[in-house]
Amino acid sequence: MKPGVWGSTAVALLVANMAYAAEVAPNDVKVEDGTVAQSLTGNPGDPEMGAKALANRGLGNCLACHAVSALESEQFHGDVAPPLDGVADRWQPEQLRAIVVTAKKEFGPESVMPGFYSLEVGINVRKDLVGKPILTAQQVEDVVAYLSTLKEGD
């Protein structure tokens, strides 16, 4: 085998390891002044995947509480929370990341909004979900990327 092949395998393994190491675990997320400054994965979020995670009832299920005009093809939109239209005008991406990761730190313990990347989710958690955040680190980044597209004041 040519040495070049081994070299590129080693690089690929190294990159894979770095991607894994860069993912921040739920308990290690640093929330400072209502912001999570660092990406949870080091990879940019994908807004299209974020829109899907937001609408998916098994994932974000954000539409249970929030309306989003841009997702009008989705059938049900809740109204217990403010519409997310124009949310990128109100919050920076670092703040949106903090809201999605751990809304109760942002809005106070009475907030009904779940922390989507937090293990502090209360008591009545299904056994198979204990110790697992609702969204993966990459799904949080995807949702934040999608929220960052929701601008009105252009």
Ligand code: HEC
């Ligand atoms: C159970 C209801 C509920 C769910 C589900 C929920 N939220 Fe919320 N969210 C709220 C409430 C209520 C507020 C307003 C702040 C408060 O009083 O807690 C809020 C506030 C927000 C805000 C700030 C809005 C603004 O305009 O200032 C953002 C952004 C947000 N939520 C994003 C999300 C995303 C993204 C999801 C899904 C991943 C989600 N929420 C799921 C209830 C919910």
